[in-house]
Amino acid sequence: DIGAFAMEEDLAFIGRGTPDLLRTNRVSANFLHILGVSPLLGAGSITPDHTVVISYDLWQRRFNGNFQVAGQAINLAGESYTISGVLPPGFAFPAAGVDVWLSRPEESPKFAPQSRALSPFLTVFGRLNSGVTLEQTTAELKVIQTSYARSHPAMLDARPKSPPAAVPLQRALVSSVRLELWLLFGAVVFLLLIACANLASLLLARAAARATEFAIRSALGASAAQIVKHLLAETLILSLLGGSAGAFLAFLTLSAIRRIAGAALPRSGEIQFDAPVAAFAIAVSLLTALLLGLTPSLRVSRADLMTVLRTRDANSGHLRLRGLLVVTQVALSLVLLIGATLVMESILHLRGEVLGFDAQNLLTARIALPPGAHALEFFDDLLTRITSLPEVEHASVSLTLPMTSYPGTPVQDSNQPLLPLNQRPIAAIFIVSPDYFQTLRVPLRRGRTFTPHDREGTKRVAVIDEGLARYLWSAYPARQNPVGQHILIGGVNKVPAEIIGVVADVHQSIENAGWNRSVYVPFAQLAVPSAMVAIRVKDNPTRFTGALRHAVQSLNPAQPVSEVQPMQALVDAQLGARRVLLQVLGFFAFVAFILAVVGIYGLISYSVSRRTQELGIRRALGASHNNILRMVLIQTLRLALAGVIVGTACAIGVTKFLKGYLFHISAIDPATFVGVSVLFLAVAVGAALPPALRAANVQPLRALRHE
Incomplete structure (x- = not known):
């Protein structure tokens, strides 16, 4: 079955209180049948003899939810129509905000009859027969387009910007925000990787601190498998608690997410936190914990008691691995922070005078006579x-x-x-x-x-x-x-x-x-x-x-007046998708930034605690307070600088996907890259300063008695 719908148009609604403009859409008579939607009330037929269906919101707003609304008259732009049904709540097709669906889309007054061929005001949609593929449908559409172009070579639509193609309805509905969703998904993956690196670093530190304990257990007869099971069980319990807490927090913040998305994200009101989503979140947390906890568990289970007791630098391998994880956190965090900064700068440009007009102190309204x-x-x-x-x-x-x-x-x-x-x-x-x-x-x-x-x-x-x-x-x-x-x-x-x-x-x-x-x-x-x-x-x-x-x-x-709003509201509405992207990306970047700073602080603190005796000996041999402080801060700067270099290289490749959201700013804007990098280096030094000061103040005699 095949149908069509026209562009939305506003028609004056006269009667039943204050005059208003209703958003209407002209559709083919079979559009509900194609979509498989049944009306909430009435027959829901749309015929050329002036029968229409109305939205659930309009039914509640202007008809007070009257169950006898079917058969009543509604006056639109001076013409009388008969209401044949009410559509279910939440129904939004082809776009949100439509109040009334009328028939005969080919007769839309949006364009004068003689100029309709100049404007793509009709969209065709349909349900494919069983066994028919999108590729076959696209091939047939190309044949039709070729035939039309031969018959009407001078017409505007004889040379479309792109060849005709059949696409799934779901893809068409979200096409305007498809890239935003992928970008946000990418940000989620980045944040997950940063959290994984942070968790892996903590697990390594925990395993190193308990190396002696498990070496003694092994000497007393505990098998490697028992030790691994014990450590993994502890890790999984903590991960289950963390995953459950995260899922519960996501459930509580769902309303805020809907509010942030608003009209910028199609069908955002249908976002639900259901059992599959909760199960997926908890499963991901358990799986990542299992994978991350396996390596330190295996290393600890193979530790030899005498080696652990004799070797003072047994944890140097752990330190190198944790350093690599910190570099990874800094790099990924830098990518997110640069991306969020670029989008923010672009929005500031778009809200300014670069639009070519002044949106301040400007009131707008629509009037349809x-x-x-x-x-x-x-x-x-x-x-x-x-x-x-x-x-x-x-x-x-x-x-x-x-x-x-x-x-x-x-x-x-x-x-x-x-x-x-x-x-x-x-x-x-x-x-x-x-x-x-x-x-x-x-x-x-x-x-x-x-x-x-x-x-x-x-x-x-x-x-x-x-x-x-x-x-x-x-x-x-x-x-x-x-x-x-x-x-x-x-x-x-x-x-x-x-x-x-x-x-x-x-x-x-x-x-x-x-x-x-x-x-x-x-x-x-x-x-x-x-x-x-x-x-x-x-x-x-x-x-x-x-x-x-x-x-x-x-x-x-x-005479109704509709869409009364400041011009700045229109600008902000156009910025909707970018605003959602900025808010979510900005939040992720902030969390990633905090995790990276915590990772740097944790690594330097751990390194200082493991090197207490070494630092005491250095002090005893004449190293000054400033020498020790400089040594620790240089170690921090090396890690942070390595992360910044790797992150900058990654950001150059990743930010190209933001080009469609940037305005009057390059995807590799030098000022943004340098500014964010300097910020990271400064904060990294600040995070390392407390443990560096502790290291510089180590007393030689106390340090030599350590452990």
């Missing part, structure tokens, strides 16, 4: 009322805003030979009112921006950004000025638009932060009924929410 409304007249009146208020500096209306979804359109220099649509460059198109650039504080580079005189009936004009100017006129800005040139916008209207100005690049989304190619056209020449309002105020933008709603309702009491 009902069919037949005079959009230009309504929004002109609204902006007049809003800008008359003393706390408002500027206000504008536009089809979309940066950090929201935006349509693309083919563009071309009209002086060049006419190209087929699918060979023209694609630019993001923004339909904006005159004060748009002042409201967002986008700098003007050349020419002018729009004025109230750029309206329907006057010559078509456009403003482009520097990215598009550089693309169409490669000599810009040195030898070419696009102002006064003409471009073709879209594939329907063949009338060229005159470029009247060039503005600075604006990063329209975080995901495409490095791609800038935008064209702006006047709202008065292409007014749309659904638009975003941006209002720059002098103080906290959230305080203006009530005034905005009052201004809208003074024009039309039934």
Whole structure:
């Protein structure tokens, strides 16, 4: 079976209290059947005769959980629909937040009928027949695509960016965060390895301290197998307790993890700590303890009593191995800390002015007018009322805003030979009112921006950004000025638009932060009924929410206003996946850093305790306090420096996977690498200072009596 769904769209919900905008999605009539989902209430049929299904949240929010909701009418954008069912709680397809599912996705008003072929607004999905593979399906899709391209060679979708492919639905749903999940999994593995190195170091120290005890047991008749079993049993008991405590802690922090993930992670609300997860966590802790405890147990079980009692440096091998483990901890911790620092610096860049506009003190909202409304007249009146208020500096209306979804359109220099649509460059198109650039504080580079005189009936004009100017006129800005040139916008209207100005690049989304190619056209020449309002105020933008709603309702009491939020919230929402990555990666890096510092402290303390007699002899032979202190600190620096060198080499290879999350910073940024390395070396010396001071203060006579 095969079906389709369109892009989400907001429709005005009229009646039943306060007007609102509902997020709707047009789907094929069989979409529930394909997904294998049964409605919670009603038949759940979606037919062309205006029957819809609603979400569980909408049923609770606007219908008070009425069990007789099936058959009731719902008014969307001035049209009446009949509710045929309520979907189960938690159902989110194709995306979270959809309130209503309607039929006929091919008739989505998101795009004008004549321009639908220019926009990929439909997604096809289906359930494969038994025995049919994804490879076979992909091969059939390629045949269809080839046939379509031959029949419609000039169409935009005749030359897709990538060949058609059938992918599992689960992969498609998490594709936007797939890399984040793998990166977090990699961080978990790194942290596990660091913890393993720390545990192995502790087990080695414990085994060395009890070497005499087990040598005596062996001399008294205990077999090697009995000693190994005894040590492994102790290790496994401790690991079982630690694993159980960790699993319980994970259970307690699950709500915090869901809160951190939020909407940035698809279906994060479905994250559960169930029996399989608990069993896996405990099994991993037991398995790692078993593997790590085996080597020191075998070494101790083979120890000879006389050798242990005679040899003062019997633990030198243990010290070398523990030193290697500390180097490993430092190296892995350095990789995590460098990665977290790079992501943090990137987020700070993205929250700053490098986005190309000023998100501070900016309030945004979406207003979708009902069919037949005079959009230009309504929004002109609204902006007049809003800008008359003393706390408002500027206000504008536009089809979309940066950090929201935006349509693309083919563009071309009209002086060049006419190209087929699918060979023209694609630019993001923004339909904006005159004060748009002042409201967002986008700098003007050349020419002018729009004025109230750029309206329907006057010559078509456009403003482009520097990215598009550089693309169409490669000599810009040195030898070419696009102002006064003409471009073709879209594939329907063949009338060229005159470029009247060039503005600075604006990063329209975080995901495409490095791609800038935008064209702006006047709202008065292409007014749309659904638009975003941006209002720059002098103080906290959230305080203006009530005034905005009052201004809208003074024009039309039934007109809903939705998505009222500061512009900074839109930026933060776009940063969601990076924020989750930073928070989790930062926590892991902090824990790894602490473990590495503890490992250094433990090794130096253990080394000093085992070398007490040696240090006493050195003091007796004339070594000064500073000589001993310098010797211990140099030992620490050697270990830390070795870890930093290995960690830096590893980080150069690992951080390349972070390139898609970095902005205005290199994956091998020298300042970050050097800064984190110096921090590690400084903290390592600080961690080793207490045992180094103890070593320097050893009294010769007391040391010679040691053991």
